Amino acid sequence: MSAIELNNVDISYGDSKVVHGVNLDIAEGESFALVGESGSGKSTILRAIAGLAPDWTGGISVLGRPRTHGIERRVARQVQMVFQDPYGSLHPRKTIDAALSEPLAINGVGNRGERVAAMLMAVGLDQRFRFRFPHQLSGGQRQRVAIARALMLEPKVLLLDEPTSALDVSVQAEILNLLKRLRREQGLTYLLVTHNLPVVSFLCDRLAVMRHGRIVEVADVALLKQGKLVEAYSQELLAATEGIVLVGTPS
Numbered sequence: 001m002s003a004i005e006l007n008n009v010d011i012s013y014g015d016s017k018v019v020h021g022v023n024l025d026i027a028e029g030e031s032f033a034l035v036g037e038s039g040s041g042k043s044t045i046l047r048a049i050a051g052l053a054p055d056w057t058g059g060i061s062v063l064g065r066p067r068t069h070g071i072e073r074r075v076a077r078q079v080q081m082v083f084q085d086p087y088g089s090l091h092p093r094k095t096i097d098a099a100l101s102e103p104l105a106i107n108g109v110g111n112r113g114e115r116v117a118a119m120l121m122a123v124g125l126d127q128r129f130r131f132r133f134p135h136q137l138s139g140g141q142r143q144r145v146a147i148a149r150a151l152m153l154e155p156k157v158l159l160l161d162e163p164t165s166a167l168d169v170s171v172q173a174e175i176l177n178l179l180k181r182l183r184r185e186q187g188l189t190y191l192l193v194t195h196n197l198p199v200v201s202f203l204c205d206r207l208a209v210m211r212h213g214r215i216v217e218v219a220d221v222a223l224l225k226q227g228k229l230v231e232a233y234s235q236e237l238l239a240a241t242e243g244i245v246l247v248g249t250p251s
Ligand SMILES: Nc1ncnc2c1ncn2[C@@H]1O[C@H](COP(=O)(O)OP(=O)(O)OP(=O)(O)O)[C@@H](O)[C@H]1O
Pocket: 013, 018, 036, 037, 038, 039, 040, 041, 042, 043, 044, 045, 193
């Protein structure tokens, strides 16, 4: 079954259409990247899938069922978003325990204490962080909390919007390794937005290259690794990132 399917999707902000005729079919368990220049509509696609950019036409299906416009409870449980800036996405006056318990409380899920403790362990955070506040954690630790929060309701799909680009290079590798392990352990599907092609090579199976709100190419990551993307614009992107390597990630 497809985890995410977009069929001829246009997305607008008011009168301004920013995504044009996008088709995507991402399989369950796949890790798929959206790459391309700034402003090409990558984050807008994630937002529409999550229900945060409701002004779209065409078809969006999540785990085989068409979604409606706006926030949908079923989709919110199955599809969670992780943002670039973990500081911005965590409430500064809530402890880590409160941040992780909240989605469980809202959805009436029991055993909250045990679930929070288990999730801290799953994302590699010591239990002593549990009653601390976000400002008492490093950037990488905060992103671990943001990922933990996204996973509390056991979603099937994570929408990852530049999940490592706000972090120091050495910490980026730790978070990428964590995301790789969690996907394997929990059978997750990833749809990842990034500017960083080495991140795509490390974490993804396929990628779509976007420009001016349109997909110009969809390719297997094997072709990216061999430098064999077909379209001229994709080759430009490759050339622009040549020489950039991730520190500390196994190739
Ligand atoms: N809330 C908004 N209201 C109006 N226009 C917006 C809004 N958010 C984004 N846009 C516009 O939509 C277009 C696509 O933006 P989007 O953030 O999806 O691009 P992106 O490819 O994710 O860029 P980046 O890589 O810089 O995050 C841009 O022209 C942007 O200015």
